[in-house]
Amino acid sequence: MTIAANLAAGLSPETLFDLPKLADESRIVVAMSGGVDSSVVAALAAASGAEVIGITLQLYDYGTATGRKGACCAGDDIRDARAVADRLGIAHYVLDHESAFREEVVEQFADEYLAGRTPVPCIRCNMGPKFTDLFRMARELGADCLATGHYVRRAMGAAGPELHRALDPARDQSYFLYATTDDQLDYLRFPLGGLPKSQVRELAEQAGLRNAAKPDSQDICFVPDGDYAKIVKKMRPEGGQPGKIVHSSTGEVLGEHKGIIHYTVGQRRGLEIGGQPEPLYVVGLDADAAEVRVGPKRKLAVSAATLIETNRIGPLPVAPLAAKVRSLAKPVPVTLEGPLGDGARTVIRFAEPEYGVAPGQAAVIYAGERVVGGGWIADTESAA
Incomplete structure (x- = not known):
C-alpha cells in the first residue's frame, strides 16, 4: 500500500492536517529535522495534494565533528532532510540559527548546570528557536499551517484547540511542548500523534525515503555521547x-x-x-x-514544588489534575495553589510524596489526556 493509498484509506489530509480549505488550495510548511518522523509528515503532506515547503533549522552541528548519528542538528541530518525533499519534489530551505540556538539554549543549559539545577534544553528549544522562528517563517510564506513530527495530538475542544498526549504512551512528547501558546496551537499540526512508530516507519518505506530505518535520537542533540559535563566544562571551566x-x-x-x-x-x-x-x-x-x-x-521525598514562568493552554479545567516532573515519569495527582499561566508563580502540591524532583526541571500539568500547561521548578518543599 502506498502513502496515497493510506490517505485514501483513512489517513486523510482533513484528519491529519485539519486544513481550513481544500488540500489542493492549501500550503503546508513542515519542520524537517532529517529524522524519519518529520520526513513522513512531509510525505503525508505532499501526498495530500497541498503545496509543501520543508524548513530545516541548522542549530548546532556536532554530528560532523563527532561522527555521531541521530542528532537533530547534525550535518548528516540536514543532508537527509534535503534528500527527502528532493525525493518528494517539494521545496526545501535550510536556515542558519546556530547563533540564536547557542545563546538561547546551549549557553542557558551550561548556566543552569553551573547553578546546580537540572535543565531541560529541548523545552527551551521548542519555546525559542524552533517554534518562534518557524512560526514567523511559515506565516511569511503564507502557509495554512505548520506541521511537525512530534508525537502529540491536537484535538478540538469546546474552547478551541487542545494539546493531548500521543495515542502511543511510549512515544508521547507532550512533556516537551507544555509551553505551546494558544495562538501557536491554533496554527500547529501534529499528524503523527495518533500513529504508532511502527506504522510511521512503514509509511517511510512506502514513500521510498532514505531514512526509513534511521535510528531515533536518544540524547540532547548538541551533547555528543550524552556527556553533559564535558560540554558544560568546556563552556564554563569554573564548573569543574x-x-x-x-x-x-x-x-x-x-x-x-x-x-x-x-x-x-x-x-x-x-x-x-x-x-x-x-x-x-x-x-x-x-x-x-x-x-x-x-x-x-x-530525603528526596518532595511534597510540593514552586513553578515559575508558567504557561496555560486553554481554560483551567475543574477535573482532577496530575503532573509529570520528568519526561518518562507517569503523571501523579496534584493540586494547584495559585494561578497558572501568563508567567505567574504557582505551587503544585503532590497527593503523595514525589521523588526525583529538582530545580530546573519542568513540571507539566495534565487533565486526563489533555496538557493544561506547566512551568519551571524553582524550588521544592521536602516531605521528609
Missing part, C-alpha cells in the same frame, strides 16, 4: 571546581567531589563515599558553596 560532599543531616564532610556539574539531584552512583551505614543520594546542590549534599532516599 572541586568541593565538599556533605551529609545533609549531620553536616559531616564525607568526601570531595570533582565539580557541581557532574551531579544531579537523585544521583547515587559516582559519589565515591563508601562505608556508609545506608545508601546515600544527592539531595541538594549548593553552587555558591560548591557543595554536593547527600542523604538517605527519604
Whole structure:
C-alpha cells in the first residue's frame, strides 16, 4: 500500500492536517529535522495534494565533528532532510540559527548546570528557536499551517484547540511542548500523534525515503555521547571546581567531589563515599558553596514544588489534575495553589510524596489526556 493509498484509506489530509480549505488550495510548511518522523509528515503532506515547503533549522552541528548519528542538528541530518525533499519534489530551505540556538539554549543549559539545577534544553528549544522562528517563517510564506513530527495530538475542544498526549504512551512528547501558546496551537499540526512508530516507519518505506530505518535520537542533540559535563566544562571551566560532599543531616564532610556539574539531584552512583551505614543520594546542590549534599532516599521525598514562568493552554479545567516532573515519569495527582499561566508563580502540591524532583526541571500539568500547561521548578518543599 502506498502513502496515497493510506490517505485514501483513512489517513486523510482533513484528519491529519485539519486544513481550513481544500488540500489542493492549501500550503503546508513542515519542520524537517532529517529524522524519519518529520520526513513522513512531509510525505503525508505532499501526498495530500497541498503545496509543501520543508524548513530545516541548522542549530548546532556536532554530528560532523563527532561522527555521531541521530542528532537533530547534525550535518548528516540536514543532508537527509534535503534528500527527502528532493525525493518528494517539494521545496526545501535550510536556515542558519546556530547563533540564536547557542545563546538561547546551549549557553542557558551550561548556566543552569553551573547553578546546580537540572535543565531541560529541548523545552527551551521548542519555546525559542524552533517554534518562534518557524512560526514567523511559515506565516511569511503564507502557509495554512505548520506541521511537525512530534508525537502529540491536537484535538478540538469546546474552547478551541487542545494539546493531548500521543495515542502511543511510549512515544508521547507532550512533556516537551507544555509551553505551546494558544495562538501557536491554533496554527500547529501534529499528524503523527495518533500513529504508532511502527506504522510511521512503514509509511517511510512506502514513500521510498532514505531514512526509513534511521535510528531515533536518544540524547540532547548538541551533547555528543550524552556527556553533559564535558560540554558544560568546556563552556564554563569554573564548573569543574572541586568541593565538599556533605551529609545533609549531620553536616559531616564525607568526601570531595570533582565539580557541581557532574551531579544531579537523585544521583547515587559516582559519589565515591563508601562505608556508609545506608545508601546515600544527592539531595541538594549548593553552587555558591560548591557543595554536593547527600542523604538517605527519604530525603528526596518532595511534597510540593514552586513553578515559575508558567504557561496555560486553554481554560483551567475543574477535573482532577496530575503532573509529570520528568519526561518518562507517569503523571501523579496534584493540586494547584495559585494561578497558572501568563508567567505567574504557582505551587503544585503532590497527593503523595514525589521523588526525583529538582530545580530546573519542568513540571507539566495534565487533565486526563489533555496538557493544561506547566512551568519551571524553582524550588521544592521536602516531605521528609
